[in-house]
Amino acid sequence: MGGTGLTTKIAPTDGLDTIPKLLARNADLHGDKPASREKEFGIWQSWSWSEVAEEVNALALGLLAIDLKPGDHVAIIGRNRPALYWAMVAVQCTGAVPVPLYQDAVADEMAFVLDHCSARFVIAENQEQVDKVLDVQDQLPGLEQVVYLEPRGMRKYDHTTLHAYRDIQAEGRAGHDRLQPILNERMSTQDYDTTCVMLYTSGTTGRPKGVVLSNRSIIEASRTSADFDNLNVGDSVLAYLPMAWVGDFIFSVGQCYWTGFCVACPESPETMQADLKEIGPSYFFAPPRFFEGLLTTVMIRMEDASNFKQKMFRYFMDHAKAVGGDMLDGKPVGTMDRLKYALGNMFVYGPLKNQLGMTRVRVGYTAGEAIGPEIFDFYRSLGINLKQLYGQTEASVYVTVQPDGEVRADTVGVPAPGVEIKIDDTGEVYYRSAGTFVEYYKNPEATASTKDADGWVATGDAGFFEEDTGHLKIIDRAKDVGKMADGSMFAPKYVENKLKFYPNILEAVLFGANNDKCVAFINIDLEAVGNWAERNNIGYASYQELAGNAQVLDAVQGHVEEVNASLANDPMLNGCQIHRFLILHKELDPDDGEMTRTRKVRRRIVDEKYNDLIVALNGDVGEIHTETEVTYEDGRKGSISANLQIRDANVFPRRAEAA
Amino acid sequence: MSLDDSYTTPDGRTIGGVLMEMKNITLRFGGVTAIEDISFDIREGEIRAIIGPNGAGKSSMLNVINGFYHPQDGEIWYKGERRQAMKPHAIARQGIARTFQNIALFNGMSTLDNIMTGRLTHMKSNMILQAIWKGPAEREETVNREKVEEVIDFLEIQSIRKTPVGRLPYGLQKRVELARALAAEPSLLLLDEPMAGMNVEEKEDMSRFILDVNDEFGTTIALIEHDMGVVMDISDRVVVMDYGKKIGDGTPAEVRANQEVIDAYLGVSHD
Numbered sequence: 001m002g003g004t005g006l007t008t009k010i011a012p013t014d015g016l017d018t019i020p021k022l023l024a025r026n027a028d029l030h031g032d033k034p035a036s037r038e039k040e041f042g043i044w045q046s047w048s049w050s051e052v053a054e055e056v057n058a059l060a061l062g063l064l065a066i067d068l069k070p071g072d073h074v075a076i077i078g079r080n081r082p083a084l085y086w087a088m089v090a091v092q093c094t095g096a097v098p099v100p101l102y103q104d105a106v107a108d109e110m111a112f113v114l115d116h117c118s119a120r121f122v123i124a125e126n127q128e129q130v131d132k133v134l135d136v137q138d139q140l141p142g143l144e145q146v147v148y149l150e151p152r153g154m155r156k157y158d159h160t161t162l163h164a165y166r167d168i169q170a171e172g173r174a175g176h177d178r179l180q181p182i183l184n185e186r187m188s189t190q191d192y193d194t195t196c197v198m199l200y201t202s203g204t205t206g207r208p209k210g211v212v213l214s215n216r217s218i219i220e221a222s223r224t225s226a227d228f229d230n231l232n233v234g235d236s237v238l239a240y241l242p243m244a245w246v247g248d249f250i251f252s253v254g255q256c257y258w259t260g261f262c263v264a265c266p267e268s269p270e271t272m273q274a275d276l277k278e279i280g281p282s283y284f285f286a287p288p289r290f291f292e293g294l295l296t297t298v299m300i301r302m303e304d305a306s307n308f309k310q311k312m313f314r315y316f317m318d319h320a321k322a323v324g325g326d327m328l329d330g331k332p333v334g335t336m337d338r339l340k341y342a343l344g345n346m347f348v349y350g351p352l353k354n355q356l357g358m359t360r361v362r363v364g365y366t367a368g369e370a371i372g373p374e375i376f377d378f379y380r381s382l383g384i385n386l387k388q389l390y391g392q393t394e395a396s397v398y399v400t401v402q403p404d405g406e407v408r409a410d411t412v413g414v415p416a417p418g419v420e421i422k423i424d425d426t427g428e429v430y431y432r433s434a435g436t437f438v439e440y441y442k443n444p445e446a447t448a449s450t451k452d453a454d455g456w457v458a459t460g461d462a463g464f465f466e467e468d469t470g471h472l473k474i475i476d477r478a479k480d481v482g483k484m485a486d487g488s489m490f491a492p493k494y495v496e497n498k499l500k501f502y503p504n505i506l507e508a509v510l511f512g513a514n515n516d517k518c519v520a521f522i523n524i525d526l527e528a529v530g531n532w533a534e535r536n537n538i539g540y541a542s543y544q545e546l547a548g549n550a551q552v553l554d555a556v557q558g559h560v561e562e563v564n565a566s567l568a569n570d571p572m573l574n575g576c577q578i579h580r581f582l583i584l585h586k587e588l589d590p591d592d593g594e595m596t597r598t599r600k601v602r603r604r605i606v607d608e609k610y611n612d613l614i615v616a617l618n619g620d621v622g623e624i625h626t627e628t629e630v631t632y633e634d635g636r637k638g639s640i641s642a643n644l645q646i647r648d649a650n651v652f653p654r655r656a657e658a659a
Numbered sequence: 660m661s662l663d664d665s666y667t668t669p670d671g672r673t674i675g676g677v678l679m680e681m682k683n684i685t686l687r688f689g690g691v692t693a694i695e696d697i698s699f700d701i702r703e704g705e706i707r708a709i710i711g712p713n714g715a716g717k718s719s720m721l722n723v724i725n726g727f728y729h730p731q732d733g734e735i736w737y738k739g740e741r742r743q744a745m746k747p748h749a750i751a752r753q754g755i756a757r758t759f760q761n762i763a764l765f766n767g768m769s770t771l772d773n774i775m776t777g778r779l780t781h782m783k784s785n786m787i788l789q790a791i792w793k794g795p796a797e798r799e800e801t802v803n804r805e806k807v808e809e810v811i812d813f814l815e816i817q818s819i820r821k822t823p824v825g826r827l828p829y830g831l832q833k834r835v836e837l838a839r840a841l842a843a844e845p846s847l848l849l850l851d852e853p854m855a856g857m858n859v860e861e862k863e864d865m866s867r868f869i870l871d872v873n874d875e876f877g878t879t880i881a882l883i884e885h886d887m888g889v890v891m892d893i894s895d896r897v898v899v900m901d902y903g904k905k906i907g908d909g910t911p912a913e914v915r916a917n918q919e920v921i922d923a924y925l926g927v928s929h930d
Contacts, residue, residue, distance in 0.1 A: 041808035042820065152813075153871055156671045270818030 009192075010220055010434045017192040018215050020056075020093045022257040027053035030233055030260045036082035039267035039275055049260065052086060059090035059165070061172030061179040063121070066145055066163065070095030070186060073117040073198065077101045077110070077133070078125025080239040080265045083149050083165060085252060087123045092196065095186040096121075099198045099210070100243040102597045103129065104590070106635055109208075111136035113200050117210055117441060118142040123165070126150035130162070192216040197253075198441055199246050201393050202596035210441030211246075211393045221396035221435035222254030224417040228401065229363045235261040235282045238357075240272045245598065246393040247367070251285055254396075276357030284364045288371035289599065291386070293527070294356060295375050296503050300531050316344035317381070324349075324381030329405050349382045358384050365389050368598065370474075370493075372501030373409035380407065388412050390474060394450065394457055395419070396435035400472045411471035412463075421472065427462040428478040462491075480603065482513035488575030490518070492603075495567065495576045502559045503528040504552075507588055509606055510576070511614055517579040519617035521610065522556055523587050529555075544642055547583045553647055556583060560649045568652035577651040580617050582624075584610075585642035591631045613644065622646055665703075668895060675703030677736075678847060678879050679724070684733035686719055693719040694730065695903045701847065706873055707881045708890045711900035712923065717883045718760060720900070721849050724881065725757050726750035738846075752780050756845035758836045760852045760883075766825030770835050773824055774810060777842030778803040810841045813875070814868060830861040834868070841872060848872070850882035854889055862886065866893050891915065899923070 016022055026035065031050040038045055047055065068074065074091045076098055078084050088098035099117050101110060103125065110132055114122070120142055124130045130148050137143060148154060149165045172179065196218045200208040225231075239252040252263045261283070266275040302313055323337045333341075353359045364379070364386040371388065379386045385404065390412035391397035399421070402413035415421045419433040432455045439447040451457045462481050463474040475481060476493040484490050492510035499508040499522070506525040512518030526543055529552055533540055540546040564577040588594040593605050607614070609628070616624040627641040665675045679701040686694040694716045701707045709717045722728045723735070726747045735742045737753065756777070764773050781803060782789070788796040811817055814834055819827060824835055833853060840848055853869065854862045866889055872878050884890050890897060891911040899907035899920045907913075907920040914920055 039817075041805065041812055042817070043808075152875065155874070267817045268815065274818070 010216065012192050012216075012219065013223060016219070018092065018187070018190045018194065019089055019196060019218070019253065019257050020187050020190070022219070023049075023053055023056060023089060026257065026260045033233060033260065034262040035256075035260070036085065037262060037264035037279070038082050039265075039271070039278075042267075044264070044278070046262075047082060052082075055083075055169070056086045056090045056093065057183075058169040058172040059087060060093035060183055061175060062168035062170070063090060063094050063096075063147075063172070064179045064182055065171045065175050066121075066168065068094050068096050068121055070189075072096040072121065073099050073119045074121040074123060075099045075101050075114055075117070075119040076123050076243065077103055077129045078123075078149065078243070079103050079269060080241075080243055080248070080252070081125060081149065082263070082265055084123065084125060084243060085239075085263065087147075087165075088197065088253060089257075091123075092190075093183060093187055095190060095194075097195045097198050099200070100249070101200070102202075102242050102244045104242075104597065105132075106591060106631075107132045107135045108635075111139050112207060113210075114140050114143060116207075117198060121145045121147065123147045124149070127153040130154065130157070190215070192219070195438070197249055199244060199249065199393050202598045202600065209443055209446055212438040212441050213246075213396055214438050217396045217435045217437060218250065218254045219258065220418065221398055221433075222250060222258040224434075225250070225398055225401070226255050226259050228403075228417050229283075231255055231259045231261060231283060231363070233260040235259065235362070236279060237261065237263055237283050237285075238272075238276055238279050238281045239263050239265050240269070240276075241285065241287075242597065246397055247285060247391070250397045251283075273357070277355065278357075280357055280360040282360045282362045284358065284361045286364075286366060287368045287598075288366050288375070289369070291366060291371065291375050291379060292503070295378055296525070296528050298352070298356075299503075300528075303535075313348055316348040317378075319344055320349060320381035321377065324383060325377060328380055328383060328385060329407065345383070353382055353384065358382075361385065363387070367391055367412075369600075370497040371409060372497075374501065376409040389416070390472065392457075392459060394437040395431060395433060396437070398433070398435060399429075399431050399459065402471075406469070406471070408471070411466060411469070411473050413472065414470055415472075422456070423464060426478065427464065427475070427481070429459045429461050429463045429472070429474070430456045431459065432456050484512060484518075484575045485514055485516040486575060489572055490576060491573055492576075494573060495520075495563065495578070498563045498566065499559065504532075504555060505559060507601065509588075509601055509603070510578070511607075511617070512576065515618065517618075518576050519614070520560070520578045520581040521606070521613070522560075522581055522583045524552060524556065524583055526587070543587060544585045544640065547585055548642065548645065550645075553583060553645055556581070557647050557649055564649060565652050568654055574654040578649050579651055580646055580648050582613065582617060582644050582646045584613075585626070585644060586628060586630060586640060589630075591633065592629070617646060672704060672874065674705045674895065677701070678703040678738065680736040681720075681723075682734040682736065684720075684723060684730045684735070686716075686723060686728055686730045693903055694723065694900075696733075697900070697903075697905045698733075699898045699905065699908055701879060701881055702896075703879055704873070704877050705879060705895040706869070706893055707879075708894035708897045709881065709883050709900065710885075710887075710890055710897060714902075715900040716903040717900055718851055721757065721851055721881070721883060724847075725755050725849055748780075751843065754844075754846035755849065756840040756843040756847075757849035758833075758840050758851060758853060760855065762829075762832050762836055764824045764832060764836055764839070767823055769821050770816060770819045770824055770827070770838075771807065771811070771821060773835055774807045774838045774842045775803065777839035778807060780843055781806075806844070807842050810838045813841070813871070814838050830857050830864075833857070833861075833865065837865075837868065837872075841876075841878075844876075846879060848878050848880045850880060850884075852883055852885060854884060854886055862889060869893060 026049040032048050034046040035049040035052040036047045074096050076084055076087055091098040101113055122133050145161050147163045147165055147168055151164050192215050194215050196213050196215045198210045198212050200210050237251055241248045256263050264279045266272045319340055323333050323341055327333050361384050364384055367389045387402040387407050389401040390399045398416035400413040401416045419431055421431045423429055436457055460478050461474050462476055462478040463472055465472055476491040480492055482490040490513050495510050496508040499505050504525055505522055507523035509521040510518055524547055560578050560581055567577050568574050590597050595601055612626055623643055623645055625643050627639055629637055629639050631637055667673050677700045682698050684694055684697045711717050723730050726745055729744045824832055854865050870893055873880055897911055897914045901923040906923055907917045
């Protein structure tokens with residue numbers, strides 16, 4: 001691309017400069033092709049592009065009828081439902097701005113966002129979400145109308161400012177002659193610079209910020225990335241990640257409307273795995289956590305399989321590990337190995353991929369966190385084209401991405417098409433692209449400190465380009481990278497990721513900046529460890545009890561020591577070996593503010609909340625009593641107390657610094 | 660308030676006239692009198708609880724209502740007609756469905772199939788047609804499956820549709836049992852200790868479902884329950900039994916204030 005972000009602005013392709021215009025084009029071009037699917041009452045329902053255009057139009061007219069104004073913010077709250085995606089586009093048609101919210105946010109978090117964007121309208125999925133909004137309504141003088149999708153349980157509510165989605169659509173259809181000219185007028189005044197959507201960042205530090213993304217940001221990011229992976233109208237995806245997350249908006253709205261592919265929504269969050277198998281998407285995105293969980297489930301199930309099946313599984317998986325990745329990358333593989341792989345495909349890989357719902361996956365992505373190399377290789381060896389990308393809300397996702405044939409577990413790829421990247425002296429990564437955000441809503445200071453006058457955006461991540469391949473490697477959050485007391489580098493996430501690659505460990509938090517040794521909190525994975533406990537006849541009633549089990553501690557100690565051994569060989573990070581650790585008595589939880597909704601640890605809060613434990617870890621006691629406040633799903637508070645064992649782990653002599 | 664008056668509850672539901680009336684019911688097993696001269700009524704659209712200490716005769720009462728036991732004395736009036744002694748399946752056809760204190764599901768069958776059995780009273784085509792699955796049988800199955808799917812959606816058990824119920828945790832099995840009873844589209848739903856053995860969260864869920872069933876479908880519900888908090892929260896009127904006799908009847912507040920009830924069941928207040 002080239003040029004500076006401010007002076008040369010990319011013009012829209014074929015005059016398609018808004019999502020509503022893309023919808024009109026799709027209705028024209030792919031009128032009878034499926035656009036949305038959803039499983040309802042056990043059967044997949046589908047809507048063609050022309051049906052979607054009608055639904056969206058009716059809702060937009062109805063929203064006009066209840067006086068939605070251009071520039072208003074409309075909060076959309078709920079899980080992935082076609083009707084809620086249509087609502088976002090309907091809102092755009094009227095000239096207002098959709099603001100999707102995390103559906104599992106508690107009422108307080110919701111109140112902050114609704115207040116910050118002064119939402120006049122809320123479109124909520126069901127009674128649960130409406131109740132949360134009504135709970136905080138008195139803090140929100142700007143809130144006027146609430147629209148809900150599922151009428152169940154809502155009959156007795158006061159309906160003066162509360163409307164059913166279907167009723168709004170009916171009102172829109174009834175007022176078609178009067179309202180359509182107004183709607184057309186509104187749509188015609190929008191262009192590439194009009195705000196497309198506002199997304200709140202999860203915010204590992206402080207309150208969430210509203211990231212304003214224009215039509216240019218979204219459509220350019222969607223266009224270039226769709227070209228990069230050759231996405232087209234024949235593709236299909238399963239939308240199951242939070243609608244408030246930028247990735248979902250790009251996949252399920254941006255790329256969907258750009259290419260015309262079909263977005264399917266699961267029946268319920270719990271049926272996602274079964275729905276995935278039925279839909280068999282060709283384009284798939286999931287965070288590393290998902291792939292880890294799936295692999296754990298597969299391994300646990302295999303342990304229950306018959307002896308013969310287990311042997312066959314192991315035999316062919318070993319072969320897949322040896323040649324599967326190379327075959328996917330198009331590297332030369334011998335004929336005998338290919339034959340054996342084909343046999344394996346018939347007996348193991350094919351049925352397994354079918355079971356996982358990944359038979360048709362042509363392009364799969366994972367991002368957000370580092371993925372364990374073994375997990376990554378497992379999926380690739382099966383012939384699933386799983387790749388990594390590195391992205392941000394502020395970039396409309398794409399910063400770097402791995403091209404086919406250059407896929408590795410330990411890098412995040414090369415700059416995405418149309419993205420420029422530079423790395424400053426401190427190691428922080430900066431980028432500039434057409435997808436770059438406009439501003440943080442009502443927060444010029446944060447905008448100025450993140451995006452400079454030339455359009456370069458600071459990622460906040462430290463990283464470096466690998467010299468021979470041009471691939472970017474991310475080490476950690478720039479502000480989290482620190483120094484140990486002896487001056488060696490402290491990169492907590494790097495070490496935590498190494499720990500989290502063990503199936504038994506769900507989460508780890510490392511402490512040690514400005515200190516002479518590192519210590520760590522561990523969260524065990526209840527599914528993996530629970531299964532192990534069952535097999536070994538170890539009874540437990542709760543996470544807490546299992547976490548305190550001596551054998552579990554032994555196992556985790558083993559993992560910690562293995563990590564220490566591998567760190568000792570790393571010339572840059574050998575100071576980060578873990579001297580002492582404990583297993584936390586509760587899982588870190590977004591409801592307690594310890595993690596973001598996208599499940600990233602909020603270091604500062606963990607730091608403050610568990611200060612007593614950190615002090616104990618840095619001391620020399622073997623056990624500590626602690627009490628912790630917990631928040632239940634409905635917002636009530638309680639507290640749990642526990643005696644935690646602190647273990648010392650072996651550390652290894654550091655390999656001499658490379659010259 | 661006369662018996663035929665309909666009225667509106669504080670939360671906006673309409674309670675209609677009498678749906679079922681038990682008049683002077685006495686049930687004996689040999690020399691043991693399980694129920695002695697009990698009369699009460701159940702109104703259309705209400706949630707009616709029957710409480711009492713262990714052995715008070717609550718489950719026997721439920722078994723009288725659904726026709727499993729035939730009382731030696733007394734009359735049962737249902738939908739304005741005196742009911743003759745009949746088999747439970749005939750009573751089920753009249754629109755009375757129930758769940759059991761000890762879960763009574765088909766363990767080897769899937770959730771879906773279990774709930775489908777709740778539709779049996781709505782299946783008219785004969786066994787041969789059903790076996791070859793042609794004509795009316797096929798159409799009937801489609802209609803019944805639609806109803807079952809509505810219930811599955813209502814009780815949010817989509818994810819266990821194909822799971823054999825024997826593999827489900829207890830709380831979910833209870834929900835499947837409720838689903839099976841609901842699939843029969845009953846006008847009177849009998850629940851025998853729907854929350855027994857559940858944790859607080861499961862109880863909250865179950866209470867919500869009971870209220871939603873009552874609210875959304877207008878189903879009349881009679882339930883036996885030991886958890887006083889739940890009973891007092893969700894029921895419109897409560898019958899209290901002790902040693903086979905009725906010792907109280909009225910709104911939760913009235914029952915709570917009834918000295919005889921306090922002494923017999925709730926225990927003496929200490930504060």
